[in-house]
Amino acid sequence: xxxxxxxxxxxxxxxxxxxxxxxxxxxxxxxxxxxxxxxxxxxxxxxxxxxxxxxxxxxxxxxxxxxxxxxxxxxxxxxxxxxxxxxxxxxxxxxxxxxxxxxxxxxxxxxxxxxxxxxxxxxxxxxxxxxxxxxxxxxxxxxx
Numbered sequence: 001x002x003x004x005x006x007x008x009x010x011x012x013x014x015x016x017x018x019x020x021x022x023x024x025x026x027x028x029x030x031x032x033x034x035x036x037x038x039x040x041x042x043x044x045x046x047x048x049x050x051x052x053x054x055x056x057x058x059x060x061x062x063x064x065x066x067x068x069x070x071x072x073x074x075x076x077x078x079x080x081x082x083x084x085x086x087x088x089x090x091x092x093x094x095x096x097x098x099x100x101x102x103x104x105x106x107x108x109x110x111x112x113x114x115x116x117x118x119x120x121x122x123x124x125x126x127x128x129x130x131x132x133x134x135x136x137x138x139x140x141x142x143x144x
Contacts, residue, residue, distance in 0.1 A: 012088040013081050016055035017043020018096035019140050020068055027118040028137060029098070030127060031063050034113040038129040041136065042114075043091060052092040060096055064116045065103040068096040074139070077132050093136055 007014075019041060020029040030039045044059035046052065053070045060068050074093045081087040108114060119127060125137045 007078070007088055007090050012090050014046045014052075014090050014092075015043050016046060016052040016059065016092040016094065017041055018056045018060050018068070018070065018094040019074065019136055020060050020064060020066060020096045020098060021140065022098045022118065025118065027120060028124045028140075029064055029066060029116050029118050030124055031114040031116045034115070039124075039127040040129065041093070041133050043093075053094060056092070056094045056096065061104075062107050062109065063112065063114050065105060065107045066116075067099045067102075067104070069099050071095045071097050075136060079132075095140055 021027070022029070029042075031042050032039055042060045042063040044055065044063070046055040050058075057068055057070050060066065072095050074095055077089075077091040077093065079089055079091075081089040103116075121137060121140075125134050128134050128137065
């Protein structure tokens with residue numbers, strides 16, 4: 001057996017996010033990060049004492065403006081942090097379902113510049129920049 005590796009708060013950056021689906025249309029919502037020109041899944045850093053599911057729900061809402069409900073755990077990603085490759089980033093991913101058609105405006109933080117768009121599953125997979133994100137979409141059934 002291989003040797004195990006542990007990641008602790010303070011040593012790693014912990015984030016959570018989700019694949020937000022609309023069960024009525026069978027579409028997924030992606031965010032477009034204006035300053036980098038890439039399509040992504042919504043996610044963000046966990047706040048002190050916050051559970052991963054709460055982080056995912058909050059970040060999805062803040063970055064997209066859509067209220068949502070966490071359905072199930074999907075995956076964990078461990079990778080170098082994009083801003084500091086000396087730090088490890090641990091991202092917990094969840095399947096989330098939109099709980100309303102209404103998009104709430106002005107939910108993003110001042111330094112965030114995202115726009116969002118609903119996609120069919122296959123189109124969403126093509127739009128995403130990161131292979132790990134594409135794999136998440138491939139494994140999700142959108143008709144719940």
